[in-house]
Amino acid sequence: MTKRAYKYRFYPTPEQEQLLARTFGCVRFVYNSVLRYRTDAFSERKEKVGYTAANAHLSKMKKAEETAFLSEVSSVPLQQCLRHQQTAFNNFFEGRAKYPVFKSKRHRQSAEFTRAAFKYQESQLFMAKSKVPLAIRWSRALPSGPSTLTVSKDAAGRYFVSCLCEFIAESLPITPRMIGIDLGLKDLFVTSDGHRTGNPRHTAKYATQLTKAQRVLSKKKLGSGNRAKARKRVARVHAKISDCRMDSLHKLSRRLINDNQVICVESLKVKNMVRNPRLAKSISDAGWGEFVRQLEYKAEWAGRQVARIDQWYPSSKRCSGCGHVVGVLPLSVRAWDCPACAVRHDRDINAAINIKAAGLAVLALGENVSGMGPVPVSCSR
Structure with missing residues (x-):
């Protein structure tokens, strides 16, 4: 038995979209606040803040009046983001990665749910604090019930859910090639x-379309709604290039x-x-x-x-x-x-x-x- 992630696109209802927006915002806020807390503690007092101390700081944030909004969403994604941050610090101290950086609301947003924060029943997924199942486009059936869900929203505004499941890998017949x-x-x-x-050269294929979208974006006023729309158009072109590249690589690697x-x-x-x-x-x-x-x-x-x-x-x-x-x-x-x-x-x-x-x-x-x-x-x- 091994674990494998199955990724699907889904289309949230307006209520689910609002809930996800709050969840993404709270996860980003907690990650950035705790990162600032850990950075200041080390730079000012030479104190290394571990996962236990970071978790205690999150509990204080929930009890504070100015950050009481953290209780409006599920506590599991907030807890999981601290675990991911601890992994990032471990990779940094062991020389495998750079120092963790702050999350931006303009990039990919994600939230991870463990089994305590979702329900999988009859090919339907229910998130915590939502009574309506996710409208998932099931391209293939899951081999087993998921142990972890990662709900994400890319820069182009598309929603995806990644289900981590256990499956039995089947070996292919031995060939002399x-x-x-x-x-x-x-x-x-x-x-x-x-x-x-x-070489399909996906970037060159969409270079003209990308150039036009970026030129339109550069002429929009900072902070305006039209600039946000133009930014999403640029993100859609980048997403198209990325999807084409991944599709080509998967087909070639599978053939080999x-x-x-x-x-x-x-x-x-x-x-x-x-x-x-x-x-x-x-x-x-x-x-x-x-x-x-x-x-x-x-x-x-x-x-x-x-x-x-x-x-x-x-x-x-x-x-x-x-x-x-x-x-x-x-x-x-x-x-x-x-x-x-x-x-x-x-x-x-x-x-x-x-x-x-x-x-x-x-x-x-x-x-x-x-x-x-x-x-x-x-x-x-």
Whole structure:
């Protein structure tokens, strides 16, 4: 048994919309107030405020007259936001993330409900303090009753509910196919058998529409209702781009998982790569990190394997035939001749073949392959 989140869109009634607006506002207020309290306590008194002290501060806020409105919504989302804040601080102190930042009302809003704050009955979901079930567009049935609900509203004004459920992952039949993929920009990835996927370039596809919406937004008066409407139009275009990108990545990753037993990929440092001002927009639009993440968790569910090779492995510079490594190979060079064996290589296909060989070596030897060391040529055949 493992846990999986199922996300659906729903359409709240006017009463539910008001309740959600109050809930989102209270969650945001509590998160920001407690974050300010913890920050001031450390900067002024060098005192670290943990989850227990933050929870006590929330209890005081509820009893105070000026913040009595916190009792109008369910207490569970307020409690959960403190747990998420504690997780954010743990990640910060352990060096995995930056210092937590304040939440804005103009970005995505969310509230998490545990089983004590919702009811699931006959494919109907009831939130706390609401007697009307959520009008959810059920695209597929839940495998079990949800243990946690996360209700969210994106910047485009759409409402979603994410149900965390337990399900039994079914392994796919074992197949002898093994493949290596080279991630890129001209093609999202190229496989070791020569298949090219192309790159849909979703941001460029909607660039004109996005530019017009942003130009209209820039001319609206700050704080006006028309500016809020124009901001929502811009958010809708961004949401369209994001939805198209996620749909494409899910389809491609599912196809690779279904067809191959082993998938070999590079360990790319995308955060460092987007510092290149010329390629940052294209790299972000490609979604390499999300694509590899999808491959990994889908492979785990399906009984497949994803092998990552070292980021410094010279997959493009190495000849997949004889193993010779060239010194310099600019990005503009898409095909090159090996000076040792005189074989002409397509840059991307050659890299994918080397990635497959290195990935299989990782699985066989149980250790990473990095640097300029030799890789058995037989593994790439």
